[in-house]
Amino acid sequence: MTTTQPPAGAADPASAAVTTATPGAAANPVLRVPPAAPAAAAAYFAAGLAFHADVSDVAGALRAHREQGAALGFQIVDSRSTPSWDQAHVPGAVHLPTALVPEQAERLLDKNVPVVTYCWGPGCNGAARSALALAQLGFQVKEMLGGIEYWIREGFEVETWQGTERRAEADPLTAPTDSDDCGC
Template sequence: MSVTTVNPVLRVAPAPPAEAAAYFRASLAFHTDVSDVAAAMAAEGGPGFTLVDCRSTESWDQGHVPGAVHLPTAHVAEQAGRLLDPAVPVVTYCWGPACDGATRAALALAELGYPVKEMRGGFEYWVREGFAYETRQGTERPAADPLTVPVDADDCGC
């Protein structure tokens, strides 16, 4: 008797190309990555969005992206109007890929009428990719983790 091996990747067939294109286009409307945020933050004339760190004050003090606005997720409803311009897109971030804080903050901001995206990877990948961050003690710049970014190139090429 022959045993058929099921390919776990293709157990569910890929979506038709048009559906896949629509899905991935939509995904890019909701998400951005650390490298693109860093490039935009460094661009002459500013990034064109407001970067929001939605973590606690203790987390913010431990380290945050330079130029970010501190707006903890739990305070979005009462503080967004004071801290953010509703005409300027917002990009949220939290600790990392295992944290939903940035997603919850993005949802709250969208429900308030803000155009919003979430930065995939969060603060964890900002640091792992070797970008500078601020703490109470000053600015830190870690070495890039070679598992997340090429250490001898200006960008990943993607």
Template sequence: MTITSAFTSENVGPATPSEPSRAAAFFAARLEFQTDVSDVRAGLLEATPGFVLIDTRSRVAWEQGHIPGAVHLPTAEIMARAGELLDPATPVVTYCWGPGCNGSTRAALALALAGYSVKEMIGGVEYWVREGLPLRTREGDVVADADPLTVPVAGPSPATAGAKPATAGAKPATAGAKPATAGAKPATAGAKLTSAAVGAGLISLAGAEGPACGC
């Protein structure tokens, strides 16, 4: 197998007999220091998970929605608070927003330097939501429909099963229609939401203090 590097225009690949062993070491290291949403979920369902899940994001992000069972420890507070929240004998798993955020990587590094056994949950809270797993919000736990791009989906969701397709030639929304009423009630705890709705609400949050990432 020969692959051309986009950066050097040189062929890269198993040019020497040692390449397969180097690749094996690389992928073994990834499995040693990373885990995924499915494995974390399975562990949290055990009577004794054997690890502590850490949300490394800001307070406002945590309050808007976090994984049930997680401990809130923002990256910037690890050096000051890890000792009071974590048992050095218990492994920890970090997560942040998703693939576009490296907050959990930086948190994992800080925890490793502090002497903790640590893994990073790839995918972050974004893929937790996209896989249809519960998220704890200010209003209670919510669950999004699973995204078929991330997990197998067996048939239509209960919310859409039997729903009528849009009528061809249907009239568009009336111009000047009233906007949603201010102060409308939040989603009911435990309600089914779409992945897009939950994800948009999580990722687009920004207030007077700026973006909510903080990780």
């Protein structure tokens, strides 16, 4: 593969450098569209991390906050319905269904503290819609990837209307093994 520089004055950061395929790459479905140039890839992935948090990272921050008194530094918002919230939610989360964000967010949340939103899981965009509504109100916000589904799958504690519990054994294929750090 070869890398070429963008045309002078290119405004799109993703076009910072264009990678072109080597002969024969079209036969390989992975390389049919060549990878982005390293600078463009770095910008893309850095941007993604500015918008997303991992369940293991959130759990680790909560554990450190609880055990060591470390500052949490963010607020957690569960954007699901009340019956879903009652069934299980992240300990310490604020219940703020997406539809209620415009009328209740400024009363329930501190605009000076970043917010991490979550919903059911990867098949639900409620956390993204909630994050959008919060951002439009002036909040700094990230979405917790995987939602409550992956929180439970990784074996982290949940709160219910009855108290705190662990829902099930952690899924050995997705859960961290020794701590809240997945090793990624």
